[in-house]
Amino acid sequence: MDKNYYYRVSKENEAYMKKSQDSQEQFFRQMLLVCSTILGILVSLHQIPSEVRYSRVVFLAAVALLAASILAVSIVLYDYSKMPIRIWKAYQDKIEEARTENRTVRPFLVKHLRRTLFFQRTACLLMALSLVSLVVYAFVS
Numbered sequence: 001m002d003k004n005y006y007y008r009v010s011k012e013n014e015a016y017m018k019k020s021q022d023s024q025e026q027f028f029r030q031m032l033l034v035c036s037t038i039l040g041i042l043v044s045l046h047q048i049p050s051e052v053r054y055s056r057v058v059f060l061a062a063v064a065l066l067a068a069s070i071l072a073v074s075i076v077l078y079d080y081s082k083m084p085i086r087i088w089k090a091y092q093d094k095i096e097e098a099r100t101e102n103r104t105v106r107p108f109l110v111k112h113l114r115r116t117l118f119f120q121r122t123a124c125l126l127m128a129l130s131l132v133s134l135v136v137y138a139f140v141s
Contacts, residue, residue, distance in 0.1 A: 055141040065130035072123035079116040
């Protein structure tokens with residue numbers, strides 16, 4: 001095979017993977033921004049004295065869920081920041097394998113870590129639960 005073929009295939013695959021990863025990363029960046037903003041507004045505008053005990057518990061739950069959501073999204077973004085290195089290493093291995101076997105590069109997929117998938121789902125779930133608890137808090141207080 002021609003060396004230009006391997007270079008071209010590598011660049012094409014890299015571009016597709018980067019585009020996909022950028023869109024996912026942008027979603028979680030926006031989610032982090034929203035969670036942080038809501039948490040900041042809640043903490044700064046909340047009045048300490050509250051007559052109803054339930055409202056304090058629901059408020060604490062909302063703040064705790066938002067904080068946990070921020071942590072989960074931050075872990076996801078950290079894993080996304082390490083993804084280009086994992087993709088690059090996988091490409092190098094596949095290209096070297098194809099060169100030694102004198103064949104074309106077969107399509108392959110670099111999967112996310114199990115931790116990343118877990119925290120993606122957890123972040124979305126925690127964000128939804130925190131918004132539900134904020135609605136409950138609005139009705140209780």
